[in-house]
Amino acid sequence: xxxGILYDATLCIACKLCEKACAERNGLPYDDDIxxxxxxxxxxxxxxxxxxxxxxxxxxxxxxxPSCASVCPVAALRKTPEGPVTYDASRxxxxxxxxxxxxxxxPKYEWDKPLPLVRKCDMCSDRVSRGLQTACADACPTGxxxxxxxxxxxxxxxxxxxxxxxxxVNHIFGLNEVGGTSVLLLSSVPFEQFGYRTDLSGEALPLxxxxxxxxxxxLVTIGAVALGGLWWLTNRKNEVARxxxxxxxxxxxxxxxxxxx
Amino acid sequence: xxxxxxxFWRVILVLILVVGAYATLVRFTRGLGASTNxxxxxxxxxxxxxxxxxxVMLAAGGFTxxxxxxxxxLREFKPIxxxxxxxxxxxxxxxxxxxxxxxxxxxxxWHPLIMWNPRSVMFEVAWCVTLYSTVLSLEFSSVVFERxxxxxxxxxxxxLVIPLVIAGVMLSTLHQSSLGSLYLxxxxxxxxxxxxxxxxxxxxxxAICVGLAMTIFESSMSARHFGRHLELPLLRQLGRTxxxxxxVYTVVRFQDLLHRGALHLLQWRSPExxxxxxxxxxxxxxxxxxxxxxxxxxNADGLYLSSVLCLLGFVTNRLNIAITGMERYAGQQYFPxxxxxxxxxxxxxxxxxxxxxxxxxxxxxxxxxxxxxxxxPESAGGKLPxxxxxxx
Numbered sequence: 044x045x046x047g048i049l050y051d052a053t054l055c056i057a058c059k060l061c062e063k064a065c066a067e068r069n070g071l072p073y074d075d076d077i078x079x080x081x082x083x084x085x086x087x088x089x090x091x092x093x094x095x096x097x098x099x100x101x102x103x104x105x106x107x108x109p110s111c112a113s114v115c116p117v118a119a120l121r122k123t124p125e126g127p128v129t130y131d132a133s134r135x136x137x138x139x140x141x142x143x144x145x146x147x148x149x150p151k152y153e154w155d156k157p158l159p160l161v162r163k164c165d166m167c168s169d170r171v172s173r174g175l176q177t178a179c180a181d182a183c184p185t186g187x188x189x190x191x192x193x194x195x196x197x198x199x200x201x202x203x204x205x206x207x208x209x210x211x212v213n214h215i216f217g218l219n220e221v222g223g224t225s226v227l228l229l230s231s232v233p234f235e236q237f238g239y240r241t242d243l244s245g246e247a248l249p250l251x252x253x254x255x256x257x258x259x260x261x262l263v264t265i266g267a268v269a270l271g272g273l274w275w276l277t278n279r280k281n282e283v284a285r286x287x288x289x290x291x292x293x294x295x296x297x298x299x300x301x302x303x304x
Numbered sequence: 305x306x307x308x309x310x311x312f313w314r315v316i317l318v319l320i321l322v323v324g325a326y327a328t329l330v331r332f333t334r335g336l337g338a339s340t341n342x343x344x345x346x347x348x349x350x351x352x353x354x355x356x357x358x359x360v361m362l363a364a365g366g367f368t369x370x371x372x373x374x375x376x377x378l379r380e381f382k383p384i385x386x387x388x389x390x391x392x393x394x395x396x397x398x399x400x401x402x403x404x405x406x407x408x409x410x411x412x413x414w415h416p417l418i419m420w421n422p423r424s425v426m427f428e429v430a431w432c433v434t435l436y437s438t439v440l441s442l443e444f445s446s447v448v449f450e451r452x453x454x455x456x457x458x459x460x461x462x463x464l465v466i467p468l469v470i471a472g473v474m475l476s477t478l479h480q481s482s483l484g485s486l487y488l489x490x491x492x493x494x495x496x497x498x499x500x501x502x503x504x505x506x507x508x509x510x511a512i513c514v515g516l517a518m519t520i521f522e523s524s525m526s527a528r529h530f531g532r533h534l535e536l537p538l539l540r541q542l543g544r545t546x547x548x549x550x551x552v553y554t555v556v557r558f559q560d561l562l563h564r565g566a567l568h569l570l571q572w573r574s575p576e577x578x579x580x581x582x583x584x585x586x587x588x589x590x591x592x593x594x595x596x597x598x599x600x601x602x603n604a605d606g607l608y609l610s611s612v613l614c615l616l617g618f619v620t621n622r623l624n625i626a627i628t629g630m631e632r633y634a635g636q637q638y639f640p641x642x643x644x645x646x647x648x649x650x651x652x653x654x655x656x657x658x659x660x661x662x663x664x665x666x667x668x669x670x671x672x673x674x675x676x677x678x679x680x681p682e683s684a685g686g687k688l689p690x691x692x693x694x695x696x
Contacts, residue, residue, distance in 0.1 A: 083344075085344075110489050113423050113424065113489070114424050114425065114426060115421055115424055115426075116415075116416040116421055116424045116426035116427040116429075116430055117412075117416055117419040117421065117427075118419055118421035118424075119419075134412075134415060134419050135409065135412070136407050136409050136410070136412035136413060136415045136416075137407045137408020137409045137410075138406075138408075139347040139348065140424075140486070142344065142347040143347055143348055143490065143493070143630075144489045144490060146490075146492055146493075148344070148345070151344045152336075152344060152408065154335065154336055154337030154342070154343065154344075155335055155337045155338070156335055156337075157332070157334070157335045158408070158409055159336065160408070240492060242492065243492060244491070248489050249489065251491065251501070252423070252425055252485060252488050252489050255485050255488060255504055256423070256425065256428065256485070262477070262478070263474055263478070266473070266474045266477060267470060267474060270375055270470045270473055270474070271466075273375050273376070274374065274375045274377070274466055274470070277375065277376055277377035278377055280377070281377055281379075
């Protein structure tokens with residue numbers, strides 16, 4: 044069963060223990076200055092945003108059909124069956140197409156390093172594959188970040204909204220966005236306030252590319268035959284003209300014989 | 305050896321290369337963060353938008369002209385095929401060099417060849433560009449074989465020309481259009497004046513326009529600097545073809561904007577509007593308007609001007625897609641740092657330098673035909689059949 048994370052902003056107290064646990068798990072530094080940073084970066088893979096008295100987490104959504112994994116020319120990014128979208132640093136050549144393609148602009152780059160890598164939350168894939176929950180869910184004292192089977196989390200999110208329709212915005216962010224994501228969000232204020240786009244299509248973005256790429260084998264075969272044929276036609280016309288002019292005594296040699304046979 | 309004369313352009317060239325060398329040092333010792341204005345919000349900048357996107361586009365003359373000469377069999381265009389193939393070949397080499405600057409870990413540039421992801425447009429582009437560079441090097445090899453009189457290899461190369469050209473046209477069709485497909489996956493990020501499902505079609509059509517314009521442009525430049533040029537009737541024929549190609553492109557572009565209802569986005573205050581207008585003026589209206597006037601269409605300078613406008617227009621188009629069209633989503637402006645600009649200039653300068661050296665030491669312009677005729681009578685005019693005739 045594919046795993047997921049349900050983050051319920053109404054339960055969040057912005058203690059930022061998830062940020063701290065995330066930094067520890069990923070071997071990144073964490074102090075008060077970093078805690079105060081209000082954006083994701085190569086050294087801050089998850090971030091609790093504050094807007095007046097409301098909070099919202101940002102982390103990799105770990106899409107069901109991720110754009111990053113689709114565009115990566117070296118397959119460094121992959122969707123695992125358990126849910127996490129993993130990054131194999133040994134493959135990455137640093138083209139940064141994943142950063143351009145991600146609809147949530149999640150992958151970040153180590154701009155200051157001479158030999159940089161992409162950094163992003165991978166939903167603690169090592170822990171998840173061992174049957175553990177993510178570090179952030181483990182650290183969360185209020186249950187705002189909850190780890191579980193994605194289907195169960197969806198049912199629970201629907202249940203929470205149904206029981207408290209006045210508390211929540213009637214929208215599980217990540218249920219349908221770009222074909223669904225492993226991370227699901229609940230909020231009491233519109234998601235746009237925290238920079239989440241609610242105009243995302245319900246269709247997985249890699250389909251937009253696939254529709255074109257899938258025609259390539261056909262295009263190549265049609266093109267090769269058409270071009271070869273066109274060459275034969277024009278070349279033959281010239282040779283016939285040459286023959287008629289008595290040029291070269293009408294001895295065009297092997298290729299004409301081959302081409303017209 | 306004679307000491308090279310010091311001229312204005314040579315001084316400029318050396319200056320650009322020296323500053324470029326220093327910028328290269330900065331880039332590779334201090335990393336992308338210190339040497340570029342790229343950021344998490346703006347991961348692709350000048351090197352991708354200009355060096356790669358425009359570089360590949362400007363090298364489109366190679367496949368357009370080889371198709372004209374070998375597939376459509378319009379042999380009268382043969383005199384300019386060598387400089388055009390050389391430009392294309394150089395273009396792809398320089399694109400690869402630019403990529404080595406832009407990639408975070410350039411030494412892994414070969415990874416896509418063994419670590420496959422066939423779902424990725426970039427993977428497809430990487431393969432096409434690699435294969436097409438090989439095709440171009442083989443197409444160009446005849447010049448080297450001729451220069452050092454490897455006639456057996458030259459003969460072998462001539463036999464392979466048609467398959468090579470067909471492969472080259474197919475590979476170019478694929479990756480020229482695929483550079484547009486790269487952006488299909490960002491419907492929410494690229495401004496709707498530029499984002500369209502038919503991006504690959506527009507990129508391919510514009511590559512043909514640019515291929516024709518580049519051929520006119522190069523021919524005119526060669527006339528000025530090397531005293532070699534296409535005869536005016538042939539230039540005119542290219543000009544007429546360019547007019548048709550630009551017409552088709554413009555119609556497709558506007559049909560698409562109309563069908564998607566994107567034209568209403570052209571509002572006065574929108575920062576995208578002037579750039580869109582500039583792009584369309586340069587790549588469509590101005591060159592079409594000029595080429596529609598018989599006097600301009602028949603005049604070498606008029607054709608030169610039209611082709612330059614057209615090239616500038618499509619460069620604007622690529623920059624609008626790669627940079628301007630993404631700024632609104634990124635929520636910030638991007639302007640390249642001096643290092644980015646100077647490395648780009650140095651790469652262009654290196655291209656001019658290598659081209660000039662190639663012209664000096666290789667049979668690029670001196671009538672390939674006549675030289676060959678002297679050396680090896682049977683291969684004159686590239687009439688392959690005669691090869692067999694002589695050999696038998």
